[in-house]
Amino acid sequence: MKKSAIFIILLVILSLGICGCSKDDSSQIKIGVIAELTGDIPAVGASCKNAAEMAAAEINDAGGIHLGGKKYPVKLIIEDNAGKADQSASSAQKLITQNKVVAIVGPNASRYALPAAEIAESGKVVLITPWSTAPKTTLDSKTGAPKKYIFRSCFIDPFQGRVLAKFVLDNLKVKKAAVLYDVASEYNKGIAEIFKEVYEQNGGKVVAFETYTTNDKDFSSQLTKIKQTAPDIIFLPNYYSEVPLQIQQAKRLGITTPFIGSDSWGSEELIKLCGKDCNDYYFSTHYAADASTAATKKFIEDYKAKYGTTPDDVAALTYDFFGLIFQALKTAGKNDRQAVRDALAKIPQYEGVTGNMQFKEGSGDPVKSAVILKIKDGKFTWFANAKP
Amino acid sequence: MAYLFQQALNALQLGSIYALIALGYTMVYGILTMINFAHGDLFMVGAFFCFLLAVYLELSFVPTLLFTILGVAMLGVVIERLAYKPLRNAPRVSAIITALGVGLFLENFTLALSPYPKHIPALIEHTTWTIGTVSISSLQILVIVLSLVLMLILDFVVQRTKAGMAMRAISWDKTIVPLMGVPVNKIISLTFAIGTGLGGAAGMMYGLAYPVIDPYMGIMVGWKAFISAVVGGIGNIRGAMIGGFILGAVEIMVAAFFPSTYRDFVAFTLLFILLIVRPYGILGKPHPQKV
Known part of the structure; x- marks a missing residue:
């Protein structure tokens, strides 16, 4: 008796819910x-x-x-x-x-x-x-x-990777780049690979191609390895919450190489987390608020x-x-x-x-x-x- | 050679943090045979305490460290009293599920306050010394030295004091020891206070070394510290320290000499082999089931 009563109440509530959903559909x-x-x-x-x-x-x-x-x-x-x-x-x-x-x-x-x-x-x-x-x-x-x-x-990334590779070669005029990216994230991995391909096709050389996985905070091993290869620029196609850590750790390891980034850098939060450490670096993005x-x-x-x-x-x-x-x-x-x-x-x-x-x-x-x-x-x- | 030395320094820094957190797991396991899965999140709370004290109260390094340890230790004791004590005689599984629940609560509570990653200001002056091609930062030295000092203090407390003796006694036998007049509840609270306090200190040092903190930062680090504790032999305090340094070294060295994509794969395969050879961990002792 009790069970069926609960069942009926449930049924009523459910049907009310369904009616509630479909009612305002057209307005x-x-x-x-x-x-x-x-x-x-x-x-x-x-x-x-x-x-x-x-x-x-x-x-x-x-x-x-x-x-x-x-x-x-x-x-x-x-x-x-x-x-x-x-x-x-x-x-x-x-x-x-x-x-x-x-x-x-x-x-x-x-x-x-x-x-x-x-x-x-x-x-x-x-x-x-x-x-x-x-x-x-x-x-x-x-x-x-x-x-x-x-x-x-x-x-899309093939375009962005190409733009960045060309920018590094033509505007910054450096031919030795290192890349550090999140191998577990679709975006980071895709753009890193395209950057490498285009950069090497056009006469540059990627001397270090290092990875980490999402949520890693320690990049000291990879950065020490990158330092060993003495690149002219380091490409970090990573999200704004990770980039400050990477740049600050690199500086602490004595790396003075400039960095370059992709559209995932483009948040005001980057500046908050990075402070002065990110000054004078370039990144590609979708629009410029000042022009x-x-x-x-x-x-x-x-x-x-x-x-x-x-x-x-x-x-x-x-x-x-x-x-x-x-x-x-x-x-x-x-x-x-x-x-x-x-x-x-x-x-x-x-x-x-x-x-x-x-x-x-x-x-x-x-x-x-x-x-x-x-x-x-x-x-x-x-x-x-x-x-x- | 310089490269190897630099990587060894990196490994020491990471390893000392793992070791500090692993201590909390191992101490609680030693005394309650329970794995406190909320420990990684208490570590995160430590980093946030440090952030609050350093940014809003503008305290300098030493008071921040002391208040962080104190705050997290108190939180640890409160959690033990409210969440674990009522379950002390319940099946182990209930306590573990509760610990997971407490961990989720801490994560989501911090998340509810603010979901944005926070930046911890530099509390000590950053100086980098370069010897040849090796760079040593003041922060690296601070993390390594402070962790070693804390571990030595702990080792002294556990091996040389009366309270430490009581802790070792309770982990040895939980039914007879209370009959000898050892205040079990007090000792358990003390163990939680020390274990979580160390976790809080680790959280602060991690926050200084990797200054972007978020509510989820404790999950992965917590798991790795737990693995360190198991590798060293869970329940054994010196084992947890050794385990932490081993895991730190393996992670850094694998990435240093293999493609970094294989880091976790190679690192955990090595630990797996180690556990096949020594299933009770490096310093752990087998506990034969008495009939």
């Missing part, structure tokens, strides 16, 4: 956000969340999105992946099946974007990762053909007014993603996953705050230029542009 546009709010790179997740909320607030203040003569407000559903690959996948699953979002933004780091992208692709929901630069994210793991539902608003167009300036000012810091590349790229998805929604004319995907795939080019992006038919990767920034007195300053 608003739901967009899922998967961000690294905790874990090893929380600054990335925070920027992504801030920019997402700002973009949504802007469109909602303007009355929402016009679809077929009706205005729909945008609702964000923000999930934390805790800096874990498995949680990224389960967050994507939850957003797709439970929250029934029309599209997903994030995760940002390639090692989390990859599993989430697999789920989104099989669930036939658009997923745009603002910051994942690893080529594999948008490619089918079995066939190697582009995935249908996965897009990004940033350039920008009118639209970019407005975005930077709005962001500063709202959150009190200069937006980093993740924030700018996330903001661009929302621009893209709003445009796709308007073209599609309806709040429908498939229609949004088709509209998004047909956008030929987009002028975002991170510059002009051109999409080729059938590929989720934009063609866009990169910038090289120099760290000067604890500030990121524009140094050079690199065209695709």
Whole structure:
């Protein structure tokens, strides 16, 4: 008797829950956000969340999105992946099946974007990762053909690796480089390998190619080994939370060689953690906050007014993603996953705050230029542009 | 040769930190035959204490070290009283699960305060001396010397004092010793205080040597220190010190002479072989089951 009573109550609660889910489906546009709010790179997740909320607030203040003569407000559903690959996948699953979002933004780091992208692709929901630069994210793991539902608003690693290798050879004019990278992380490994390949093809020599695994804090052995080979420059394609440790340990071991980095350096947190030790080094990234167009300036000012810091590349790229998805929604004319995907795939080019992006038919990767920034007195300053 | 010497210094630095943390595992195991899996997270709390004291109270090196040790030791005693004491007569598995739970609590509590990695300021002046091609930093010397001093003090306490004798007695036999008038609860609290205090000191030194700290930093280091304790013979204090230095040396040397990608693979294979040869660890003694 008691058991069946509990069972009935449960059933009622469950059915209420289901009704609750499906009721508000049509009155608003739901967009899922998967961000690294905790874990090893929380600054990335925070920027992504801030920019997402700002973009949504802007469109909602303007009355929402016009679809077929009706205005729909945008609702964000923000999930934390805790800096874990498995949680990224389960967050994507939850957003797709439970929250029934029309599209997903994030995760940002390639090692989390990859599993989430697999789920989104099989669930036939658009997923745009603002910051994942690893080529594999948008490619089918079995066939190697582009995935249908996965897009990004940033350039990809083969391009970035090439830009950096050329920059070291042509601008810095040094021919002996060493690389230290995280072998357990998709992004770091990919870009290190491409850098080595391009650098050696163009007459440079990589004298040390050393690795470590995620969460390592002691790099003394690898750095001593690198010191032994006497390189002219050391390439660290690693995340902003690890780079300060690597540079500080290197200095303590008596290494005076300059360092160079990739877009994973581009967080204000780098300066906080590194202090003076990172001054005068270069890294490649998506946009320069100090040399920008009118639209970019407005975005930077709005962001500063709202959150009190200069937006980093993740924030700018996330903001661009929302621009893209709003445009796709308007073209599609309806709040429908498939229609949004088709509209998004047909956008030929987009002028975002991170510059002009051109999409080729059938590929989720934009063609866009990169910038090289120099760290000067604890500030990121524009140094050079690199065209695709 | 200079290269080898430099790598040996690196190994000593890493090894002394592993050894300090391993002591906490081994002391608690010796006295309660329980593995305190929260120890790695207490180590992390030590690093955060150091951060709070150094940044917000702007204390200098010595008071920061003393307050960090004191704070973490007190936390260790409180955790023992609240979480482990009620389970002292429960199956061992319950206590281990509780320890894992306490560890998760500490991680997520710190995480809830702020998820951002923190930077510990340099509390001592950084000087690097270069002899030939070997670079020695003041920090390296500090970590190695301070760890050795703490270990010598501990060894003295355990081998030469009355409290130390009581600790050794309890680890020898838990049923007879209380009958001899040894205050078991006090001694257990003292063991936790010393073990976690050393973990806190290790956390602070780790934070100074690798100055970016985050709530998850204790997990991997904790596991490695646990392995050190097992390699040295869990329950044996001198064994834990030797185990820590061995693990540090193996990790650094493997990366120094093999491709660094194989570091963990080669390092743990070596330790595995060592445990096949000596299953009770280097200084551990087999405990035959009495019927």
